[in-house]
Amino acid sequence: MTSLKFGTSGLRGLVTELPDAICRAYTVAFLRHMHKAHGIAPGGKLLVGYDLRESSPRIAAACIDAARIFGMEVENSGPLPTPALALRALAQKLPAIMVTGSHIPADRNGLKFYRPDGEIDKTDEVGILDVLDLAGADDSTPDDAGAISAKALTDYEKRCISMLAPNALAGKRIGVYQHSSVGRDLIVRVLGALGAETVAIARSDVFVPVDTEALRPEDVTLAAGAAEKYRLDALVSTDGDADRPLVADETGAFIRGDSLGLLTAHFLNADAVVTPVTSNTAIEISGLFAQVYRTRVGSPYVIEAMSQATKDGYLRVVGFEANGGVLLGSNVELDDGRLFALPTRDAMLPIIAVLGMAARDKVPVSKLLANLPARFTRSGRIEHVGPSKSGPFLQALLDDEQRASFFAQLGTIQANDAIDGVRVVLATGEVVHYRASGNAPELRCYAEAATDARAEQLLSWGLQRAEEQLRKYS
Structure with missing residues (x-):
């Protein structure tokens, strides 16, 4: 094996x-x-x-x-x-x-x-x-x-700097959580070239597995402490290979990856958005985009759907994943030039778009989501769950009776789909979604609700409920 x-x-x-x-x-x-x-x-x-x-x-x-x-x-x-x-x-x-x-x-x-x-x-x-x-x-x-x-x-550094006008970030103090990201020095150079004052934080010589969809408690604590200590306008970082972004606002609160993607697509005036089923439904509810395509989790599926969007006649196609990585499916005209398509996950585009939007609109980063629908998502994972356990668990949830029994504590199920794992929409509009990770032996759980507290409550319930059921497959 x-x-x-x-x-x-x-x-x-x-x-x-x-x-x-x-x-x-x-x-x-x-x-x-x-x-x-x-x-x-x-x-x-x-x-x-x-x-x-x-x-x-x-x-x-x-x-x-x-x-x-x-x-x-x-x-x-x-x-x-x-x-x-x-x-x-x-x-x-x-x-x-x-x-x-x-x-x-x-x-x-x-x-x-x-x-x-x-x-x-x-x-x-x-x-x-x-x-x-x-x-x-x-x-x-x-x-x-x-x-x-x-x-x-x-060439990539030049591309990043070209995304905003010269000195667009002048007067902003941005923390850069460096850890072991391969882009840690690049971020400092790019933001500095755009006029920001940067503060490099927590550089590590040992690899740190920062997962933008499942933040560690120490990452959350670090961001809040750094925002206060250094009086930051924002704190930014990426995962290890710098294709998934992290952005925290001036209070140190992290913005969810799918919200970063939504803001980036809005910044680029996208007419079509492509995103997996794990991204929150504010994307559709906002009404900002002419068409939203939903896919399985994984960049190959997003890229395939972006190609379809282009065939369908959309001119500004933006894809993103719940981890925050943004894929640009079309050439996009910006105020200061053209940004050529890059159909692979990119962390710098959403980082620069969000910081640039806040600076342009003269608002704190925390206010960028104020006019968008209040949908909050949380995600977590149960580690050391291989296919021998996750497979039977998910298969059981495909059965109508077993699914209804599993979720009975949360109420009536309004809809469900199996695009990627098992995703359930409750009568309340809340969402609980399970899927097996394609990268590691893990079962992932996603929850969506109208408040952050309720999303966290649903996630906690979802992880605990799954752990109970997984014991059957030990």
Whole structure:
């Protein structure tokens, strides 16, 4: 048995299951599939980047070595945000591999693959597995990974700075929760270039698994303390590979990721929004967008629906996930130029959009949601719940009688769907949603209500109720 598999965003598994030979095998399989399905022949160029996990440089070196032996020229982009690598891959029409486990713990890591036109899709995943040769994997020690190129990081930094007018953030004091985010120094430079005074906080030499959908108590405490201590206008951060944002207002209260996405789409004047079923229903209730597309959790599904939105004739297509990562499906005209499409999760776009909106409207960050429908979401997870437990649990909830019995304490069920896991809408309009994580052995629970306190209450109930039922599958 192995935990190594394709999930909602790339290949993920335990570091112990990603020795050099396995990393080489997946790299070669990716390149073989690129050659077979997308015409990428040996002799071309491959981009490789990585995050700040202890295991990432070693895994990247194995990927680079395998690609060179395959016959590819490799541009080692070094440690950088995933969207920075994706931006260069799209601009240069090159395949790319990002070594990252995103937000999951340091004992895990992964590979995220990009075609020359963007993220691989589920069909590509099947194609890679079809040509994967683990038996013949090369287990030799990789050669030196070579000099690091700053081109991808430099181009991405310029893109971020171009999102607002010069000095748009002048007079603002922004805290940057650095921890082990690969974008920690980039954020400081970009916000400084836009006129903000930045305060770097809590830099870590040890990897910190910051999950923007399930914040740790210490993250919440840090934000509140920093906001007061440094008199901040906002505090910002990202997950490990800087494709999921964190934004706290002037009080240190974090804004939910789906609310960040909604605000960013509004800032960009989107006519169509694409988001998974885990995002809150304020998106539809607000009436800000001509069309809202709902998908399963995972960037491949969001990207697929963004493509459909474009085919349907929408011109300003913005996708986002409940984790806050924003995918730009269309070129967008801004006051100071054009922002080109970047259909992969990006943390800097929502960070800059929210800070820019607050500065433009001359309001505190906490007031940006004041005119939007009052819908509050909370999410949590039960760790160490593999498919052998989450599968039967979710399957039972698909049965009408078992589902009604499970949720009886909360009242009558108005509607339900199985787009991704099991999502229930109660007669009150409140929502409880369960799904198995695609990245780790976890069962995730999402709750939505008209008040934050009620959403927290529903989440607490949902996690406790699930834990009770999961004991049956031990």
